[in-house]
Amino acid sequence: MEKRTVNPWTWQDGRSYAQAVEVKNVESTLYCSGQAAIDPDGTSSDKDMKSQLQQAIANLEEVIRTAGYDCSGIVRLNIYTTSTEELWPHFPILQEWIAKHQITQAVTMLQVTGLFETLTVELEATVVR
16 A cells, blocks of 8 residues: 655644545555444443543544554544534644554544534544555
């Protein structure tokens, strides 16, 4: 697999994402449903934004690992949240996770009026190998 990032500017570097990611010669692609702070028994979290972000990351990792992929293969990450203002102070958690796995991805973050039940953040990824 060949991966190339496209960044006409440098300002996105401090925000841990790329403007575009081109991928060639891919063996396979995994499209992950949005992962949120839902326990293995299906219970939605009612904890704070930080806790929900940490659990959403852990759940996304679990799906990727179970499918036989690596987090480093994430090329697209969509972030849905009920409050960008509430999520933003915890964004370093996501940035540290991205750095830990050496992920280079295009990102879209959207504030939505609501997520399932009591959820406040959801992560949706496209992963290649």
